[in-house]
Amino acid sequence: MKIAVVGTGYVGLVTGTCFAETGNQVVCVDIDERKVKMLQGGEIPIYEPGLDVLFDRNVAEGRLQFTTNLSEGIKEAEVIFLALPTPPGEDGSADLKYILKVADDLGNILDHYAVVIDKSTVPVGTAEKVTAAIAKNAKVDFDVVSNPEFLREGVAVEDFMKPDRVVVGTTSAKAKKIMEKLYAPLVRQGNPVIFMDERSAEMTKYAANSFLAMKITFMNEIANLCEKVGANVDDIRRGIGTDSRIGKRFLFAGIGYGGSCFPKDVQALAKTSADYDYDFRILKSVMDVNYDQKKKLLPMVNSYFNNDLKGKTIAVWGLAFKPYTDDIREAPALENIEALLQAGAQVVVYDPEAMANVKGLLGDQITYCHTPYAALDDADGLMIFTEWPQFRTPEFDKMGKLLKNKVIFDGRNLYELEQMKELGYTYFSIGRGC
Numbered sequence: 325m326k327i328a329v330v331g332t333g334y335v336g337l338v339t340g341t342c343f344a345e346t347g348n349q350v351v352c353v354d355i356d357e358r359k360v361k362m363l364q365g366g367e368i369p370i371y372e373p374g375l376d377v378l379f380d381r382n383v384a385e386g387r388l389q390f391t392t393n394l395s396e397g398i399k400e401a402e403v404i405f406l407a408l409p410t411p412p413g414e415d416g417s418a419d420l421k422y423i424l425k426v427a428d429d430l431g432n433i434l435d436h437y438a439v440v441i442d443k444s445t446v447p448v449g450t451a452e453k454v455t456a457a458i459a460k461n462a463k464v465d466f467d468v469v470s471n472p473e474f475l476r477e478g479v480a481v482e483d484f485m486k487p488d489r490v491v492v493g494t495t496s497a498k499a500k501k502i503m504e505k506l507y508a509p510l511v512r513q514g515n516p517v518i519f520m521d522e523r524s525a526e527m528t529k530y531a532a533n534s535f536l537a538m539k540i541t542f543m544n545e546i547a548n549l550c551e552k553v554g555a556n557v558d559d560i561r562r563g564i565g566t567d568s569r570i571g572k573r574f575l576f577a578g579i580g581y582g583g584s585c586f587p588k589d590v591q592a593l594a595k596t597s598a599d600y601d602y603d604f605r606i607l608k609s610v611m612d613v614n615y616d617q618k619k620k621l622l623p624m625v626n627s628y629f630n631n632d633l634k635g636k637t638i639a640v641w642g643l644a645f646k647p648y649t650d651d652i653r654e655a656p657a658l659e660n661i662e663a664l665l666q667a668g669a670q671v672v673v674y675d676p677e678a679m680a681n682v683k684g685l686l687g688d689q690i691t692y693c694h695t696p697y698a699a700l701d702d703a704d705g706l707m708i709f710t711e712w713p714q715f716r717t718p719e720f721d722k723m724g725k726l727l728k729n730k731v732i733f734d735g736r737n738l739y740e741l742e743q744m745k746e747l748g749y750t751y752f753s754i755g756r757g758c
């Protein structure tokens with residue numbers, strides 16, 4: 325099949341590369357010349373484990389190409405993916421200007437039937453808007469399909485190649501057939517392609533992300549209550565997660581959810597609800613709780629240092645919003661670092677992937693180290709914001725010698741309480757007492 329993917333962000337690039345891997349001829353289109361040059365030169369602008377191997381192979385075998393020219397990119401393409409940004413506007417709603425601009429252009433240049441696929445997370449009713457924008461000038465027949473993606477950053481390639489399910493919103497029999505053919509190699513193990521109408525597919529994506537954000541937030545609230553009643557949230561997680569109706573995953577309490585998806589999508593669904601005059605109360609609570617949760621460790625730090633952080637040096641492990649990514653969008657680490665700086669502390673950081681991105685934002689306000697241990701040298705305490713595997717079993721003795729005080733504020737519950745006690749650390753974590 326000939327496929328065009330418009331937008332080479334993380335979704336577009338993973339989609340294009342993985343469909344090339346299943347034997348299709350893929351052209352990725354982007355207006356950013358610098359990015360396209362980079363991609364043409366064999367360089368991937370994002371960090372996504374496993375993507376490089378597939379990218380290199382498919383570029384080398386001529387199945388994956390890049391261009392800035394939309395007409396060239398969509399030439400003879402049977403399907404055209406729109407994987408464009410939908411940044412939140414001031415009122416929380418998703419801004420569709422990039423998608424609608426490309427839809428406008430497609431109306432002018434399409435010269436054959438194609439299925440145009442909304443891959444970006446877009447509000448209910450977008451497929452209709454995209455259809456109208458293309459139809460304004462279209463000279464040929466086309467269908468617009470909603471096909472939301474459920475990839476997690478860091479494991480996007482695996483999620484794409486082995487999806488739990490594929491959701492396709494279309495009321496066109498012709499488009500349905502093409503979508504079935506396209507996804508057939510990825511659902512051979514029986515994982516379903518679920519067909520529904522366009523609006524339901526658009527809503528499914530928001531419902532999935534908001535539900536997951538709610539699940540995490542619920543556990544964060546349980547954790548907060550555990551601290552008050554003297555219970556341990558790890559035990560609660562194990563106790564309830566084994567109930568198959570609840571499920572084991574996404575029950576880890578911590579310093580709140582971040583990233584480019586959950587915060588934006590929960591906010592956008594709340595906005596949609598308001599637009600349709602529905603008071604979606606749970607969503608409001610999820611946003612409120614998460615806002616506070618991100619700052620959860622700060623009172624512990626302040627109290628440990630008697631509300632005086634001036635001149636103190638705080639080491640930080642983990643900047644990315646989660647492991648296996650360099651993404652720092654809505655990362656809890658950032659807000660915490662800013663609060664520490666404002667309180668007069670010096671901040672020394674280490675992250676295996678995200679330091680360059682943070683440097684672009686905070687510059688010389690903080691110190692960057694090449695190893696986790698270098699960040700601890702003479703620091704007054706350690707804060708942990710991302711559960712990178714290398715932080716899970718560190719050399720505690722070495723850490724103790726480097727740190728001025730053996731104190732750890734852990735936003736990801738990485739260590740056992742008993743072990744920390746035995747090692748002589750003052751250990752703060754979430755929902756497990758001190």
Ligand code: UGA
Nearest residue numbers: 473474475476477540574575576578581582583585645646
């Ligand atoms: C999320 C969804 O999981 C994907 O299905 C979806 O496709 C994607 O958004 C999207 O809309 O593009 P992602 O944002 O990459 O994926 O990351 P997640 O692994 O879902 O983590 C989101 C946040 O929740 C992170 O801040 C993570 O630390 C936090 N989290 C996750 C917890 O605090 N506890 C958990 O148990 C799980």
